[in-house]
Amino acid sequence: MKKLIFIIPVLFVLISQAQYEHEVTGYEWPEDEKVLQKLEEWQDLKFGLLMHWGSYSQWGIVESWSICPEDYGWCERKKGSNPDDYFTYKKEYENLKLSFNPVNFNPDKWAEAASDAGMKYVVFTTKHHDGFCMFDSKYTDYKITDEESPFSTNPRANVAKEIFDAFRAKDMWAGAYFSKPDWNHENYWDPKFPPLDRNVNYDPELYPEKWEKYVDFTHNQIMELMTDYGDIDILWLDGGWVAKKPAPMLEEAYAHKAEGVSSGFIKNRVVNQDIRMDELAAKAREKQPGLIVVDRAVRGPNQNYLTPENRVPETQLPYPWESCIIAGGGWSWVPNPEFMTPKQAIHMLVDIVAKGGNLLYNIGPGPDGTWPQGAYELLAAMGAWIKVNGEAIYSTRAIEPFKTDNICLTQKKDTKEVYAIYLEQGQSEGLTSSEPLANGLPESFTVKGIFAADNAKLSMLGARGNLKWENTGEGVKIFIPRKIRNNLPCDLAWAVKISEVK
Incomplete structure (x- = not known):
């Protein structure tokens, strides 16, 4: 090989x-x-x-x-x-x-x-x-x-x-x-x-x-x-x-x-x-x-x-x-x-x-x-x-635009559910040594090119409760409350489930 x-x-x-x-x-x-x-x-x-x-x-x-x-x-x-x-x-x-x-x-x-x-x-x-x-x-x-x-x-x-x-x-x-x-x-x-x-x-x-x-x-x-x-x-x-x-x-x-x-x-x-x-x-x-x-x-x-x-x-x-x-x-x-x-x-x-x-x-x-x-x-x-x-991850298929910035997308096969997976950023992802590390999740982020349906519900896998969101001109903006950011369900990458997209 x-x-x-x-x-x-x-x-x-x-x-x-x-x-x-x-x-x-x-x-x-x-x-x-x-x-x-x-x-x-x-x-x-x-x-x-x-x-x-x-x-x-x-x-x-x-x-x-x-x-x-x-x-x-x-x-x-x-x-x-x-x-x-x-x-x-x-x-x-x-x-x-x-x-x-x-x-x-x-x-x-x-x-x-x-x-x-x-x-x-x-x-x-x-x-x-x-x-x-x-x-x-x-x-x-x-x-x-x-x-x-x-x-x-x-x-x-x-x-x-x-x-x-x-x-x-x-x-x-x-x-x-x-x-x-x-x-x-x-x-x-x-x-x-x-x-x-x-x-x-x-x-x-x-x-x-x-x-x-x-x-x-x-x-x-x-x-x-x-x-x-x-x-x-x-x-x-x-x-x-x-x-x-x-x-x-x-x-x-x-x-x-x-x-x-x-x-x-x-x-x-x-x-x-x-x-x-x-x-x-x-x-x-x-x-x-x-x-x-x-x-x-x-x-x-x-x-x-x-x-x-x-x-x-x-x-x-x-x-x-x-x-x-x-x-x-x-x-x-x-x-x-x-x-x-x-x-x-x-x-x-x-x-x-x-x-x-x-x-x-x-x-x-x-x-x-x-x-x-x-x-x-x-x-x-x-x-x-x-x-x-x-x-x-499992039983998913690709959905455009696949990846925007540090956010990857997957879609559950045969359903309307879409997952936006936010990849933790840091020096290993291209920052120079003079730039600060940006680990963890921000208060909010926008999934460009994806818009949530009017009645959609958003939630983070492994965390309780629904997330607040709004559609902007670029895509759906997702808000991560402090209680989740202080007690993340995992490290390195986090998946937000969108029940339905437009």
């Missing part, structure tokens, strides 16, 4: 807004009524957990990418006995399987913390690009349940199954992250050819039988997950370069390169890698009716929602979407990770929900099978806020 995988950071800076415009034209709504219903329910959930975890966690490095022979910063090799020797490094990386022993793995504790935080679904990395399986696949020995792995004798060795079971027990949805490229498999990176980049290291059109074996392997592994791991709600596929033909955004990127717009941001080749996604999605839904398939970064009917990575769109988007965001450290575990503050995290959640999206918040478990303490502390703070304000 790197910057929506197929776009490099320089391009992000240059055309980030253009990318969102491009996504609008590329989304295809599913035709399956069960999938549409599932998507509607998913949009009600708003807040989920993503976990990157694998044998690489022992080194505290970025997941998978250090064995990819590309020269981006995230691919830099710093561990092992001789990181300058690629083949020695790759062998030592793969041998991390022999020492991966997360003896403190307790998914019930994770599920409880996530549920208390208000999360409603989990997406877990069953396999990342390096090919190491965190589930008991019978199609490879490169897995945590292999007899050479010390954790294989643990009763909870089939990690993915244990996680899905634990989170479902807390009434949360289960999502399976799965990497379409597998850099360990002989029919993706053939050992007879050196890997050139993230792509398959041979031409599938010149070696169709070899490629067909890889397609069968991929289908077989995904069908294992769809068959043997209980109810799966989301199949979250990564590795957008594995597609029937160059993804349209890649084609566009290469066109820009050819035109000289950016001379070096694309360093990997474009290779036709037909994984037969239509067939795979249909087979998966035979086992999991209504399954949401997220074929990331590949325009078409199998990308049921979009996944802007580590960033939030500027405005509402006209299709289902989810920002996947690092909570602290990296996607995978790193030593001494620094997590977002509760204020940053809560404001981000509110901003995303106001724009109609979901927040998929990533936490990387450590090599011993535990979360950093900072993750628990952050989730506890988010949960405390959501217990008061969840009504303004």
